[in-house]
Amino acid sequence: MAAVALYFSDIYRSLRSIVIGMGVTINQMFQPVVTLQYPIEKKAMPERVRNRLYMNFDDCIGCELCANACPVDCIDIEVMKAPATENLGVTSTGQKKRIYVTKFDIDIAKCCYCGLCVYPCPTECLKMTDVYEFSEFDRHNLIYNFSTMTPSEIETAKGKIKVFEEEQAAKKAAAAAQAAAAKAAAPVPPSSPDPSSQTPPPPANPDSGNAQPNT
């Protein structure tokens, strides 16, 4: 008897569930659709979204802090120290530029969008933008070259550095010769406990003198 009751209740329940299901689907049919027609319509990105890196090369001082921060080593920087006499201009934050950045490549294919390179930059020239459509057919196109220095500019810069170094070397030699002449001419001081402390500071360390601010 129970089996018969189950048989009929099964039929009743299945019919009922079909009717309920059809009610649900017809109801859904007239709900607003959730599809976003992507290439035509786009969702606004959140404010602090991290997508393609933007780099403002004009502000880069070549400190390489970003390259050191990057966990996947996708920033490739090559720098040359500019001669002290050369004026490379200032960044928009007011810092003086002293280094030629001959190469500044970001391999965006390797970038993991962690944003770690953004914070250390002293001049705030790296930024994460909300651009996410930058796929390429050729992988090499994903290596972004930000450096604006052309090969000829690099050559000129190299030449200037060479000239400057030669000048420095000449100056150094002259200073050394002058010091030697002065030493020979001057009488020996009466009491000198340590002769090394007597050496004049600037010419003794000419290399570090170049890197010091010349303001």
Add this chain to the structure above:
Amino acid sequence: MENILQLLSNPIVSAVLMALAPLLFILPYALVTIYIEMKMAAHIQNRLAYMQTGWHGTLQPFADILKLLQKEDIIPTAASKFLFILAPYLVFVGTYSSFAVLPFSSAFIGSNIDLGIFFLIAVSSLVVVGLLMSGWASNNKWSLFGALRSAAQIVSYEIPSALAILGVVMVSGTMSTQEMTHFQDGGIGQWIIFGGNLPLWQKLSLIPFMIILFLIYLVSSMAEVNRTPFDIPEAESELVQGYNTEYSGMKFAIFYLAEYANLFLVSAVVVILFFGGWTSPFGTFLSGPVWGAFWFVTKGMLFVCLNIWLRWTLPRLRVDQLMYVSWKVLTPFALLCVLAIGLIVVM
């Protein structure tokens, strides 16, 4: 003009024209139904479906057909070539020849034979042969599984659907589809689902049985066209599309066309059996041969949409559940209804 009329009166030419007429209906119908199905499916799931090809994607079915026509026609090396090529056409022929007995309007029926509905049951079973053939010829175990399941399913569901048809035949007293429609002429109250044009007490006592028979026929017709929830022969997730796995290009398109044609066929049979065929629901208002075709196609499309709606509502049945529904629920209920209808009609 004279020549054309003479040509038309030639029996062979007119027979060919009559034979081609349903095809002229099926092709645009299939395009429209593919579109409706995709849109309904999408909106049931809160999606949009095609939007880019033409206005709201209306050109997409044409694009699909163009794609299918261009596709390479691959015949697997291990397949049995002759049967493999023959199968899709056999499936389509089985469906298409049933269109011969569909009365599209009072003025148009391919062949007004006395055994119309019987012919339809018999010929549409040819589809099973085609499906088995395609599954076997593909030489692929999934195709064969699909074909066997399909055969088991269609053969099982033929029984309740034939019994449901029998019930209607007992009420209308004819097997000819055209006469069955004439029997229901005269407005919505005369439709067989409401007891046909019998005396009032008979009508009233017939209604519950007719509704049950209608449900039985609806369910078993869905099973016969292999659509969800009865699509285990084509279950993608289990059988990689079943019997048509190995088919590509135009042959696949023919399977597809046959499926949609079959969908209209069973819907049309529901309309003929229970909902008055081409008759207008308002009696003589809006009736006539042209309006007849309009009502027939409209009613048919309504049931096609019902089928689509059910398809995107219900999940797929298991094989044992499928057999349970056919043998333990539909068949006994159909037998009881036939018995009851017999008693009512005789009294």
